[in-house]
Every structure is written in structure tokens, then in C-alpha cells.
Amino acid sequence: MSIRHPLLASHARAATLAALFGAVFIGAPALAAEAHALTARDAWVRWLPNNLPAAGYVTLANDSDKPVDLLDISSDDYGSAMLHQTVSNGSTQKMVMVDKLTVPAHGSVAIAPGGYHLMLEKPAHKIMPGSIVHLKLKFSDGETLDTAFPVKPPTGAQ
Ligand SMILES: [Cu+2]
Structure with a gap:
């Protein structure tokens, strides 16, 4: 049986916090340079019944x-x-599958019905209109x- 020294425990906690905040502070300048290059708006998912694949849309x-390519999509x-x-x-x-989608410099690209979509299959849990x-x-x-997509019914209505 070991005796936990309260001071040691709090030192350990402080060290962990320092490590966490240290990482944040070190990371901040690099992030600041690029954090605003890309933004996502008008994100939504078209839900379909009967386990049909859903489609994600976003601008x-x-x-x-500089042009930037969308290379990969993943989701928990x-x-x-x-x-x-x-x-x-x-x-x-x-x-057809698309390897990459170029977002032009000082421009935007719409992943929208009739053009591109983010094909979403094998839901990890029950996803319904109203889910995020x-x-x-x-x-x-x-x-x-890391973008939040509200899930909507097939009509796209709220
Ligand atoms: Cu598809």
C-alpha cells in the first residue's frame, strides 16, 4: 500500500497542466499564421431513410x-x-470519387446538391434529422x- 503525498500529487498535476498549456502556447504562433486561411459555412447533411448513404454539403x-486542396474527410x-x-x-x-477539391486563392467552392457531395456511410450511431x-x-x-454539420431531412428543410 502506498501513501500518496498530497504535495507530490499536486506537483504532478501542476506539471501536467504546464505541459498542456506549454503545448498550447508553443502551438499558438504556428496556428495563428494559418488558422484563418480556410473557413467552412452553410454545412448540412441530407439524411435519407432506409440506411441509404447521407450526403454532406458545405461551402x-x-x-x-494560394490555392488549397481538400484532401481527406473523416468522421467519428x-x-x-x-x-x-x-x-x-x-x-x-x-x-465518381474525387481525389481532391481545390479551393481557389481568395475564393470559395461550394460542395452543393447537383455537384460535389461528401458521401457518408456506416453511421457509428443513430443519426436522424435534428442530429449534429x-x-x-x-x-x-x-x-x-473540424466542422459541425446539422442533419436535415431529404428536402433540406429545417
Ligand atoms: Cu456519392
Whole structure:
């Protein structure tokens, strides 16, 4: 049986806090330089019944003077998240995988119905209209946007 010295315990806690805050302070300047390059807005997920894949939509804006590519999507809420594009072939439509999506310098790109979508499959838990899911969008400049997506019914209505 060991006796916990209260002073040691609080020292340990202080050391942990220092380590945590130290990391934050060290990380801050690097983050500040890039934190505002990309922003996500108008994020939402179109939910479909019967375990059909859901589709995520979002507009990405790039404030920097260099184009930045969206490279990868991941989510704790879905087992599978991919960037797809809907391509029209006359009267038929098909989905194709997209490796990357470029957000132009000082511009924006809309992942919106009829064009691109974030294909979301294998929900990790029950997701319904009214839920909020989180998608991590990873970009070529090293940024990750952890974005909240409100889940809406198929019509997109609130
Ligand atoms: Cu798709």
C-alpha cells in the first residue's frame, strides 16, 4: 500500500497542466499564421431513410493567396466519408470519387446538391434529422477544419 503525498500529487498535476498549456502556447504562433486561411459555412447533411448513404454539403472559403486542396474527410460519426462528384451523362447521373477539391486563392467552392457531395456511410450511431455530426476536413496546407454539420431531412428543410 502506498501513501500518496498530497504535495507530490499536486506537483504532478501542476506539471501536467504546464505541459498542456506549454503545448498550447508553443502551438499558438504556428496556428495563428494559418488558422484563418480556410473557413467552412452553410454545412448540412441530407439524411435519407432506409440506411441509404447521407450526403454532406458545405461551402469552403480560402482567405489565403494560394490555392488549397481538400484532401481527406473523416468522421467519428460515420465509418466511411468520401468526396464524390455527381456527373451528368445526358439523362443519367453517376457518382465518381474525387481525389481532391481545390479551393481557389481568395475564393470559395461550394460542395452543393447537383455537384460535389461528401458521401457518408456506416453511421457509428443513430443519426436522424435534428442530429449534429462532425466531419474533419483535411487540407493540403496542413489545416484540419473540424466542422459541425446539422442533419436535415431529404428536402433540406429545417
Ligand atoms: Cu456519392
